Amino acid sequence: MSTLICPNRSMPRYCFGEFVLSPRRRLLLRNGREQPLIPRYFDLLVFLIERRGDAVHRREIFDRVWSDVVVSDGALSQAIRTIRRVLDDDRREPRFVRTVSRHGYQFVFVVTEEEDDGGWPDKAPTVAITEGSAPSDDLYGPLIQQITHLPASRTEEEEQREAAETLHALGTTEALRRLTGSHPFARALLRDTRWDAAEAGPVPILGGPDVISVAWHLARLRLRRGAGIAAARWTTASIGGGAAGAVGGAVGGFLLAVAPGSAAPPAVVPVLAVIGAGCGALAAAGVGAGLSIAESLLRSRRTLALIAGGAVGGGVVGLLVQLIGRWSLAVLVGVDAPVNGGLEGLVIGGAAGLGFAVATAHVNGGLAAPRGLGRLRAAMMTAGACGLAALGLAMAGRSLVGGTIHAITQASIGGQAILTPLGRLLGEPGFGAVSAALISTGEGLVFGLGLALGLTFRHRER
Numbered sequence: 001m002s003t004l005i006c007p008n009r010s011m012p013r014y015c016f017g018e019f020v021l022s023p024r025r026r027l028l029l030r031n032g033r034e035q036p037l038i039p040r041y042f043d044l045l046v047f048l049i050e051r052r053g054d055a056v057h058r059r060e061i062f063d064r065v066w067s068d069v070v071v072s073d074g075a076l077s078q079a080i081r082t083i084r085r086v087l088d089d090d091r092r093e094p095r096f097v098r099t100v101s102r103h104g105y106q107f108v109f110v111v112t113e114e115e116d117d118g119g120w121p122d123k124a125p126t127v128a129i130t131e132g133s134a135p136s137d138d139l140y141g142p143l144i145q146q147i148t149h150l151p152a153s154r155t156e157e158e159e160q161r162e163a164a165e166t167l168h169a170l171g172t173t174e175a176l177r178r179l180t181g182s183h184p185f186a187r188a189l190l191r192d193t194r195w196d197a198a199e200a201g202p203v204p205i206l207g208g209p210d211v212i213s214v215a216w217h218l219a220r221l222r223l224r225r226g227a228g229i230a231a232a233r234w235t236t237a238s239i240g241g242g243a244a245g246a247v248g249g250a251v252g253g254f255l256l257a258v259a260p261g262s263a264a265p266p267a268v269v270p271v272l273a274v275i276g277a278g279c280g281a282l283a284a285a286g287v288g289a290g291l292s293i294a295e296s297l298l299r300s301r302r303t304l305a306l307i308a309g310g311a312v313g314g315g316v317v318g319l320l321v322q323l324i325g326r327w328s329l330a331v332l333v334g335v336d337a338p339v340n341g342g343l344e345g346l347v348i349g350g351a352a353g354l355g356f357a358v359a360t361a362h363v364n365g366g367l368a369a370p371r372g373l374g375r376l377r378a379a380m381m382t383a384g385a386c387g388l389a390a391l392g393l394a395m396a397g398r399s400l401v402g403g404t405i406h407a408i409t410q411a412s413i414g415g416q417a418i419l420t421p422l423g424r425l426l427g428e429p430g431f432g433a434v435s436a437a438l439i440s441t442g443e444g445l446v447f448g449l450g451l452a453l454g455l456t457f458r459h460r461e462r
Contacts, residue, residue, distance in 0.1 A: 011023055011024045011116060012113040012114055012115060012116055013025075013113070013114050013115075013116040014049050014111050014112070014113060014114075015111070015112045015113075015114060016049070016096070016109045016110065016111045016112070017095070017096075017109060018030055018031050019035075019087065021045065021046065021049065022116055023046050023116075024116050025116070026039075026042060028042065028045070028086070035086045035087075036086075036198030036199050037082070037083070037086060037198050038195075038196060038197075038198045038365075040065055040066065040079065040365055041079050041082055041083055041196075041198075043064075043065050044061065044065045044079050044080075044083065045083050047061065047064050047065060048097065048105060048106070048107040049107050049111055051107070052106075052107040052108075052109075052111050053106070053107075054106065055100040055103055055104055055105075055106045056104045056105055056106065057103055057104045058073070058076060058103070058104045058105075060104070061076060061104060061105070062076065065079075066365070066366060067371065068360075068362075068363055068368065068369065068370045068371070068374065069363055069364075069365055069366030069367055069368055069369055070229050070233070070366055070367045070369045070458060071226075071229070071365065071366035071367070072225055072226055072228065072229055074158075074225050075225075075365070075366065077158065078158075078161060078196055079196075080097060080099075080105060081158070081161075081162055081165075082165060082196060082197070083097060084096070084097055085162065085165065085166065085169070094108065095108075095109055096108065096109045139170055140167065140170060140174065140175060140178050141178075143163045143164075143166055143167050143170075143175075144167070144175065144178055144179055144186070146159070146160060146163040147160045147163050147164055147167075147185070147186045147189050147190070148179075148183050148185070148186045149185070150185055160189060161189065161193055164186075164189045164190050164192075164193040165193050165196060165197045167190065168190070168193065168194060168197035168199055168200035168201070169197060169199045171201070172190070172194065172199075172200050172201030172202070172203060173201050175190065176190070176203065181209075182209040182210040182213070184209075184210045184213035184214040184216075184217050185217045187203065187205070187208065187209075187210075187214045187217075188214050188215075188216075188217035188218040188220075188221055189217075189221065190203045191203040191205060191214070191218055192218060192221050192222060195299060195365070205218070218297075219297055222296055222297050223293070223296060223297065226296040226367070229292075229296075229366075229367055230292040230293060230296050230367070231292075232459065233288065233292045233367055233455060234285065234288045234289045234292050236288075236454040236455065236457040237284045237285070237287070237288025237289075237291070237292070237451055237454040237455045238281050238284045238285040238288060238454065239281070239284075239454055240284060240450040240451055240452070240453045240454020240455070240457070241280040241281050241282075241283055241284020241285070241287075241288070241447060241450050241451050241454060242277045242278070242280045242281030242284065242450075243277070243280070243450055243454075244280050244284075244446045244447055244449060244450025244451070245276035245277045245278070245279050245280020245281065245283075245401075245446070245447065245450070246273045246274070246276050246277035246280070247273075247276075247446065247450075248276050248280070248442065248443055248446040248447075249272035249273040249274070249275055249276020249277065249401075250269055250270070250272065250273035250276070252272055252276070252402060252439070253268045253269035253270070253271065253272035253273060254269050255425075256268055256272075257269060259425055260425075272405070275401070275405065276401060279321075279401045280447055280450065282317055282321060283314060283317060283318070283345060283348070283349075283447065284447070284450065284451045284454065285317060286313040286314050286315075286316055286317025286318070286345060286349065287310045287313045287314040287317075287345075287348070287349040287352050287353075287451060288313070288451065288454065288455060289313045290308075290309035290310050290311070290312050290313020290314065290349060290353070291306055291309050291310050291313065291352070291353055291356065291455065292309075292367065292455075293309055293313075294306050294308060294309025294310070294353070295309070295367050295368070296367065299364065302357060302361075302364075303354070303357040303358070303361070306353035306354070306356060306357040307350050307353040307354050307357065308350075308353070309353060310349035310350055310351075310352045310353030310354075310356075311346050311347075311349045311350035311353065312346075312349070313345075313349055314345035314346055314347075314348055314349020314350070314352070315342055315343075315345045315346035315349060316345070317341075317345055318340075318341035318342045318343070318344055318345020318346065318349075319341060319342035319345065320341075321339075321341040321345075322339050322340060322341030322342050323341075325339040325341065326339045338404075339404055340398055340399060340400070340404055343393075343398060344393055344398055344400055347389050347392070347393055348386055348389050348390065348393075348400075348444060348447070350389075351385040351386050351388065351389035351444075351448075352382055352385060352386050352448055352451055352452075354385050355381045355382035355383070355384060355385025355386065355448065355452075356368070356378060356381070356382045356385075356452060356455065358381060358385075359377055359378040359380075359381035359382065359452075360374075360378055368455075368456070369455075369456045369457070369458050370456060371458070375453070375456045378452050378455075378456055379448075379449050379452040379453050379456070380449070381452075382448040382449070382451060382452035383444075383445045383446070383447075383448035383449040383452065384445070384448070385448060386444040386445065386447055386448030386451075387441045387442075387444040387445035387448065388441075388444070389444060390440040390441050390443055390444025390445075391437055391440060391441045391444070393440060394433075394436045394437040394439075394440035394441065395433075395437060399436055399440060400439075400440045400443045400444070401443055402436075402439040402440065402443060
């Protein structure tokens with residue numbers, strides 16, 4: 001294979017066959033006509049051409065093209081399939097993109113590099129058929145029939161997604177019009193694949209037939225493709241929250257043990273660390289699950305979805321902890337103490353969703369997992385949102401873990417983890433409003449930080 005390379009050019013354009021690809025202008029032309037590709041798929045094509053001649057490992061592709069999100073292996077397969085459709089390539093006898101078994105992909109066509117500063121051909125209209133035209137049923141009929149039933153295998157599922165993308169290229173509105181009857185699975189599939197087809201038009205759910213059934217099939221499609229990633233994300237979020245809780249509990253226990261007038265022994269440090277780890281892990285499990293599921297299911301209302309998902313996840317876990325904690329204290333030790341959890345989990349979870357959504361607002365096409373400064377920014381904004389929410393709860397008289405421990409200790413006989421000495425360190429006669437506010441805010445900050453770092457953790461091996 002030979003490749004013609006012109007030296008000393010920072011960003012050339014690439015010519016191969018009847019195609020011209022301009023990274024600088026973000027255009028792919030075929031015989032002068034623009035071939036639409038969504039941004040990530042365009043970047044993938046550029047990357048493969050830049051590395052032409054090499055068998056590029058899947059891990060390298062994920063690190064380059066999906067550097068700010070975590071996606072399933074199916075996302076790469078779909079991207080390659082779309083690129084092949086646009087290039088009119090055949091995976092069985094590839095002209096352009098070859099699959100390297102158990103490794104990755106390779107661009108195999110001869111490429112010529114040119115200067116991209118002049119002589120650019122006039123851009124013609126896109127190849128996609130315009131909405132409202134009426135192509136032959138030979139184009140639409142077989143494709144529509146292919147997507148109107150549930151797939152029986154993984155291979156058939158991928159073929160159905162390819163058929164749905166082709167229908168988008170032909171014309172989304174016309175495809176929906178010809179989809180006579182409700183066909184909820186077909187509508188859900190068209191809705192899901194519209195994000196991967198640059199030519200796709202809107203596929204509304206509300207106002208259409210069988211809204212609930214379509215939404216159900218859409219949720220199943222997205223969760224099935226992203227279940228593994230969501231589960232891994234939930235696990236690392238729980239670990240992050242647990243680690244943050246352990247650190248916060250240990251620091252609080254140390255301050256309590258060394259505070260003047262405190263009766264707490266040194267053993268209070270590991271005890272509070274274990275309590276903090278357990279509470280942090282449980283809370284992060286609920287909030288992390290809500291955020292992961294929401295981000296997997298909804299793409300068009302991401303911020304609202306993350307707020308709602310975090311709030312529901314945190315609220316459910318908090319309510320369970322609240323009920324079990326009260327019952328356990330009453331049954332085992334006969335203590336009737338005000339154990340909080342439900343409202344606090346709802347508020348903190350919603351705040352975490354808001355902070356994380358704002359920090360990663362630019363992300364699309366997967367579960368947000370920024371790196372470097374982007375990851376630090378997401379962690380700080382999530383921590384800040386959780387800290388403010390915790391402060392608001394404290395001002396409303398709703399304590400988090402520290403305040404709850406103080407209340408339980410006060411109601412117990414011989415308890416040594418009372419937090420009055422910490423209040424005295426802050427100039428209060430006891431554990432008052434200022435102490436509660438500062439401790440709650442610190443808990444919220446540490447929890448949000450650990451949660452966000454866990455959510456954005458990226459496994460190196462794929």
